[in-house]
């Protein structure tokens with residue numbers, strides 16, 4: 237395991253050194269190296285530094301250039317415009333750096349030297365309720381962040397803050413008590429998908445029936461309310477029934493997560509109820525410190541800048557006037573647990589943007605209470621709404637929320653059709669397997685390829701298209717490379733720094749070299765969409781390379797090997813990047 241300095245960082249270092257000797261007072265300053273269209277890189281920092289030192293920028297740039305030897309690393313360097321540097325690196329430097337990356341399991345990607353512990357809150361559906369596209373976004377974006385952060389060396393603790401507590405359970409439990417077989421399964425276990433579906437349909441039926449009774453039958457309502465009190469008091473029979481709702485819901489959740497090809501582990505499912513024991517103390521601490529005050533019997537936290545439409549402040553309600561605890565009390569207790577017990581240095585919440593005010597108030601309250609301090613970052617990775625093709629929030633024709641499972645099944649069907657059409661030597665079983673990998677990949681990629689904060693349209697036709705910014709395009713690029721590597725026979729990939737490179741080879745090589753920096757950026761900015769964009773560009777650059785440069789029919793044996801080497805490193809980088817996004821790269825498509 238060795239991290240490999242990128243060409244950009246090596247060149248940047250050379251320029252910085254030359255700059256420091258040309259202008260000692262600029263020692264340590266960043267020459268601001270960027271990829272450029274005119275040469276490989278452009279250094280833009282000299283202009284400002286010269287101005288600051290009251291020196292002539294072009295003269296300073298010229299002295300810097302004189303101080304940089306050309307050779308193995310830098311092939312050409314020249315001053316351009318008022319004081320920029322245009323820099324071209326040597327072909328051999330590109331290939332040698334890539335060879336060092338290829339020799340490393342981590343593709344030369346460095347570990348973050350200041351890694352800490354991140355607790356990430358994602359994939360948090362609600363008990364006894366159907367999952368919808370909002371839960372898809374949280375799960376997909378969260379899972380990608382987990383992988384990206386872990387790849388940089390961060391310790392990541394996952395928390396699935398499922399909605400498993402609240403007054404609605406009084407009605408559900410009471411109904412189950414009076415109709416004890418409502419949650420029983422008719423089919424035996426075995427098929428996970430079928431049991432998941434059955435669990436959810438039982439829960440749905442029970443939910444509707446108990447709601448109807450609650451709304452129409454005063455006596456049932458009274459019994460349901462009494463049941464809430466029993467639940468909160470931890471009465472054993474009531475708790476056992478509550479647990480059944482949680483268990484049945486988990487059967488359903490896991491079947492969906494499995495379909496999503498996502499690894500959700502039971503110990504990480506710590507729902508709202510997991511913080512029940514802390515709620516009283518959380519409120520006590522807030523009240524004693526004066527962070528929260530009683531207002532009309534409720535325990536509230538007020539904010540200067542949070543006001544309702546009437547101009548009166550809208551408080552965060554930690555405890556209702558009837559003594560009940562809400563969503564905020566639970567989230568504040570979760571912060572105490574995650575920072576105090578789990579040792580988090582960063583908290584990430586992958587939650588719908590419509591909950592932003594809640595998190596703003598919760599974070600601010602936790603800061604006032606001292607549960608969050610300067611050593612702990614708390615961020616909501618807020619995501620936008622999933623829209624239908626008509627640009628409105630995604631609903632069925634009847635105006636109901638679309639069931640996530642139906643969407644996933646449809647994506648898999650469409651993808652299987654695409655795979656079948658292109659299939660040459662695939663068996664039926666392979667088509668089914670690839671159909672799922674392509675369909676689920678398409679759904680995840682569509683979600684991950686726009687920045688999380690933006691809304692996006694759920695358009696299956698576009699998602700499984702072979703052309704354009706889709707996961708299928710990337711999966712085909714990967715499979716095509718594998719097929720070339722299989723066809724190469726005895727010719728094996730090998731780096732040859734002495735072989736001259738064509739322009740498309742250089743462009744591909746320089747992009748490959750930027751993988752480590754891209755990962756660091758995506759991790760620090762919580763921006764999986766930057767990884768998606770990087771991979772799409774990688775596949776596009778590969779396509780240009782492949783159409784311009786014959787691989788197996790290249791001029792010399794060295795050139796064949798060198799091109800195979802570029803193919804193989806491209807495939808490994810694609811596959812690594814895709815796996816961080818939770819997307820499979822089948823060997824054959």
Ligand code: ARG
Pocket residue numbers: 357360361362397398399567570585587
């Ligand atoms: N269960 C909630 C929902 O479906 C999301 C929970 C978000 N996490 C949290 N710590 N509040 O909207």
